Amino acid sequence: MTKDTWIGDVRTGEHDGAEVELKGWVHRSRGSNKIRFIVLRDSTGTVQCVIKREVVGDETFEAMKGALVESSVILTGIVESTEREHGHEVQVTSAVVVGPVNPERPFPITESAMAEAEGGETEFLLDNRHLYLRTGRMTSMLKMRSTVFGAIHSYFRDRDFIEYQAPNFVAGAVEGGSTLFEVPYFGRTAYLTQSWQLYAEAAMPALERLYTMAPSFRAEKSRTRRHLTEFWHAEMEMAWASNDDIMVHGEGVVRHIARSLLDEREAELIEQGRDLNLVARYADSPYPRMRYDEAVETLQGMGVEIEWGQDLDYSKEKVLTADFDVPTFLTHYPRIAKPFYHRPDPDDTKYVLCHDLLAPEGYGEIIGGGERTWSEKEILERIDEEGTPRDAYEFYIDIRRYGGVPHGGFGLGVDRVCAWLTGAEHIRETIAFPRDSRRVTP
Ligand code: ATP
Numbered sequence: 001m002t003k004d005t006w007i008g009d010v011r012t013g014e015h016d017g018a019e020v021e022l023k024g025w026v027h028r029s030r031g032s033n034k035i036r037f038i039v040l041r042d043s044t045g046t047v048q049c050v051i052k053r054e055v056v057g058d059e060t061f062e063a064m065k066g067a068l069v070e071s072s073v074i075l076t077g078i079v080e081s082t083e084r085e086h087g088h089e090v091q092v093t094s095a096v097v098v099g100p101v102n103p104e105r106p107f108p109i110t111e112s113a114m115a116e117a118e119g120g121e122t123e124f125l126l127d128n129r130h131l132y133l134r135t136g137r138m139t140s141m142l143k144m145r146s147t148v149f150g151a152i153h154s155y156f157r158d159r160d161f162i163e164y165q166a167p168n169f170v171a172g173a174v175e176g177g178s179t180l181f182e183v184p185y186f187g188r189t190a191y192l193t194q195s196w197q198l199y200a201e202a203a204m205p206a207l208e209r210l211y212t213m214a215p216s217f218r219a220e221k222s223r224t225r226r227h228l229t230e231f232w233h234a235e236m237e238m239a240w241a242s243n244d245d246i247m248v249h250g251e252g253v254v255r256h257i258a259r260s261l262l263d264e265r266e267a268e269l270i271e272q273g274r275d276l277n278l279v280a281r282y283a284d285s286p287y288p289r290m291r292y293d294e295a296v297e298t299l300q301g302m303g304v305e306i307e308w309g310q311d312l313d314y315s316k317e318k319v320l321t322a323d324f325d326v327p328t329f330l331t332h333y334p335r336i337a338k339p340f341y342h343r344p345d346p347d348d349t350k351y352v353l354c355h356d357l358l359a360p361e362g363y364g365e366i367i368g369g370g371e372r373t374w375s376e377k378e379i380l381e382r383i384d385e386e387g388t389p390r391d392a393y394e395f396y397i398d399i400r401r402y403g404g405v406p407h408g409g410f411g412l413g414v415d416r417v418c419a420w421l422t423g424a425e426h427i428r429e430t431i432a433f434p435r436d437s438r439r440v441t442p
């Protein structure tokens, strides 16, 4: 069975006056004994279809009357241009129900069910996520998400980056032990990967410019608007590159994502209530850079308690970014605030050559990246000073033993970028089946 006609095309007027066969789901249905109005939905939109008893006959009319919300149906009819909803209507000539809905178990997501939901509307919708995906809000979000993924692929592929995959079962941490998920692994313990980085660095001397988009896993105990336990991570790694070179690509890919959303998903952005001018600003304006020291002084000047050497947690990022109009890079964090793989700044080894890109509007950090420690001597020093056991990192040290070169990369939180650019309240709105510390179902 194929499908030739899409509701989105009916709405452009392309089929006016012609007979079409529409396949979709009943979005709304109302009517009398003689006439029934079905708003039909498919992945491209909705259109009102008019079914008259005198045209389709008793049997078909009764069947369509019994087709409850979310029944799947095939409707054949003539497209008419009207003054009413969306400017187009289909006068149905024949109709069949493909997948009925049992009247004893009607589609659960209704306005009144949401209002009455025990544990609140949010939990109700999360419990019914598999069905909630069909609603307009989720559909438009998933389309925008697809555009974001496509934009990231095209950005890197157009610049000759090679897509490369790293393992998801790993033996060691990248981002600190406290957020590692342990997995029993044939009598040993393995972990779910927090980042592809260490394995990307291994391929760096082979491919020189590489990227991925893959899930990363972090046992984030506290539930926030910005964290998932399974999130999509866009990461890149590049040989012969400085911190500045890496930032150029971080800014480049984020601006390209914003531009792609404006070009391809204007209607969906508007549907989510997003101010297009903001997205245009994020696509068109350069992203400024600020050193960590300046950020600390600024915060201290604002009366925030912060000591030099502390990492900036979200509460501080939020205050700092309150006046930012565009994403801003924070660079040159203190060496003591960052993991061993960050390269100390040769000009002043108290600092590392790194960057975080902080989004405006309170969305927090969207990119973390920088130069990697690349000489054997320096990496051993950094591992030991951190007190990290060397065993799990032997392969990582080997990369430095055989022709190490200056290199670096970044990780971008794709779901977090989706949340920010679409103006979502919560990161879980941006992904079909969000995972957090309390939920692995459905
Ligand atoms: P945060 O401080 O916000 O927890 P992080 O410093 O731990 O982030 P990195 O290790 O630098 O994050 O990861 C790179 C990017 O991945 C972050 O800038 C962020 O956009 C995203 N990210 C990190 N952790 C999560 C998470 N739990 N859920 C969603 N995105 C995340």
Ligand code: MG
Pocket (backbone or CB within 6 Å): 356, 365, 367, 368
């Ligand atoms: Mg970070």
